[in-house]
Amino acid sequence: MVNYSYQPIEKQHENMQKWYKPKIDQKLLRTLMKRQDGPGWLNTILYFSLLFITGYIAYLSWGKWWAIPAFFVYGTVYAFSNARWHEYGHRSVFKTRWLNDFFYEISCFIAYFEAVSWRWSHTHHHSRTIHLGVDYEIQVGRPANLVDCFVFEIFGIKRVYFEFKKILLHSLGIITQVALDCVPENQRKRMILTSRIYMAIKILVIIWAFIIESFLPIMFVVLPQMYGSPLLQLTTMLQHGGLKADSWDHRESSRTVILNPIHGWLLYFNMQYHIEHHIFPQVPFYNLPKLHEAIKDQLPKPNYGFIDGMLEMIPAIIKQSKDPQYYYTKKIPA
Amino acid sequence: MNQENSSWIFVCNDSEIEMDDLKRFDHKKNTFCIYKIKDGIYATDGLCTHEEVHLEDGLVMHGEIECPMHQGIFDIKSGKAVSEPACVDLKIYETKVEGGKIYIKL
Numbered sequence: 224m225v226n227y228s229y230q231p232i233e234k235q236h237e238n239m240q241k242w243y244k245p246k247i248d249q250k251l252l253r254t255l256m257k258r259q260d261g262p263g264w265l266n267t268i269l270y271f272s273l274l275f276i277t278g279y280i281a282y283l284s285w286g287k288w289w290a291i292p293a294f295f296v297y298g299t300v301y302a303f304s305n306a307r308w309h310e311y312g313h314r315s316v317f318k319t320r321w322l323n324d325f326f327y328e329i330s331c332f333i334a335y336f337e338a339v340s341w342r343w344s345h346t347h348h349h350s351r352t353i354h355l356g357v358d359y360e361i362q363v364g365r366p367a368n369l370v371d372c373f374v375f376e377i378f379g380i381k382r383v384y385f386e387f388k389k390i391l392l393h394s395l396g397i398i399t400q401v402a403l404d405c406v407p408e409n410q411r412k413r414m415i416l417t418s419r420i421y422m423a424i425k426i427l428v429i430i431w432a433f434i435i436e437s438f439l440p441i442m443f444v445v446l447p448q449m450y451g452s453p454l455l456q457l458t459t460m461l462q463h464g465g466l467k468a469d470s471w472d473h474r475e476s477s478r479t480v481i482l483n484p485i486h487g488w489l490l491y492f493n494m495q496y497h498i499e500h501h502i503f504p505q506v507p508f509y510n511l512p513k514l515h516e517a518i519k520d521q522l523p524k525p526n527y528g529f530i531d532g533m534l535e536m537i538p539a540i541i542k543q544s545k546d547p548q549y550y551y552t553k554k555i556p557a
Numbered sequence: 558m559n560q561e562n563s564s565w566i567f568v569c570n571d572s573e574i575e576m577d578d579l580k581r582f583d584h585k586k587n588t589f590c591i592y593k594i595k596d597g598i599y600a601t602d603g604l605c606t607h608e609e610v611h612l613e614d615g616l617v618m619h620g621e622i623e624c625p626m627h628q629g630i631f632d633i634k635s636g637k638a639v640s641e642p643a644c645v646d647l648k649i650y651e652t653k654v655e656g657g658k659i660y661i662k663l
Contacts, residue, residue, distance in 0.1 A: 239609075239610050239626065252614075253578070253616075257616075258616075258618065314628050314630075320619075320630075320640070342641065343641075346607070346627040346642050349626060349627060350608060350627075407644060410641065410644075503625075504626065504627075504628070505623065
């Protein structure tokens with residue numbers, strides 16, 4: 224399956240019938256799907272304000288001992304832009320569509336996710352969530368490689384390297400496998416242009432650092448996705464880590480975790496309600512808790528807190544490193 | 558019960574579709590979506606041209622239908638694909654409302 228070139232995923236209409244759907248009042252679902260601009264603006268303004276404030280504090284700390292915690296906090300906030308490209312990409316944050324698209328482009332650059340290829344590869348993630356060989360967003364492979372998961376993945380090294388290589392190749396007009404598989408031909412020109420813009424900006428930042436003889440621009444724009452990555456990567460790993468692959472039931476392959484509002488609502492755009500997001504991807508982040516309430520009797524019990532999720536996920540991943548068939552079985556209500 | 562009138566096929570009563578909403582309509586081996594928006598009643602093919610996901614659970618907003626799976630967007634009146642991942646237009650069909658009943662021309 225890995226080597227197929229772009230085509231709509233086969234028999235998707237039939238596949239859609241296979242995905243589990245909970246019972247929910249259709250009027251309620253329609254209400255939950257409705258978009259508003261207000262909650263999107265509130266979250267967006269708070270997030271970017273936090274990014275600028277933590278960035279300013281980090282700037283003031285440069286050369287002092289407390290630069291280490293200051294940049295760690297800034298980098299952590301910066302790294303959570305990963306949740307932004309995703310949510311704006313679903314066009315569910317704002318009612319006004321161009322606002323979703325505008326912040327999608329900005330967030331993709333901050334998160335270092337090339338905008339065109341990720342929009343398309345993410346459709347595969349939703350069509351065939353954690354289906355081995357089709358889904359390009361599987362963080363924990365089979366068998367799980369523990370060094371990859373808990374060293375290279377946590378510090379974003381593997382992802383940034385892979386994305387840098389992809390953007391570099393695309394900027395040179397060389398189409399990578401993921402683009403061949405996910406991005407239709409009529410979209411590739413734009414993907415190449417976006418890649419060239421990303422490369423040009425990063426190169427300019429590095430040149431700027433040399434000109435002013437300071438590492439600061441690189442600390443602010445190039446490296447935060449790595450040094451600020453641990454909390455983000457562990458949080459995103461909770462989405463599917465240690466769970467079942469190749470399932471047509473998101474309750475088996477995805478995990479919902481109840482997080483505090485700063486971690487969950489502000490930084491993570493409520494993607495901790497991950498089963499709900501996959502079943503109904505049109506429901507905006509601010510309605511996911513209500514959706515959870517409406518269907519929770521049909522879902523596995525959520526994990527309460529980040530630590531609770533880790534305690535379930537990490538042993539399962541360790542077992543998957545020895546036994547690729549193993550997965551943590553979520554108890555699904557009868 | 559369908560009431561066929563030459564190539565006009567009865568779909569449902571007008572009152573069965575709310576404003577800014579849609580209804581699935583299956584006829585023989587084909588499937589369609591019938592929309593009610595402020596400009597009137599419109600009909601398109603039922604399956605998204607991106608990955609053949611049925612649009613019946615999609616969101617009607619601003620005179621457009623958004624696919625429930627990948628958020629591709631189509632203009633309801635013209636069927637035009639206006640936002641990726643939808644790239645190929647939806648086929649549209651003529652509709653009419655007579656005596657409170659919606660018909661589609663097939």
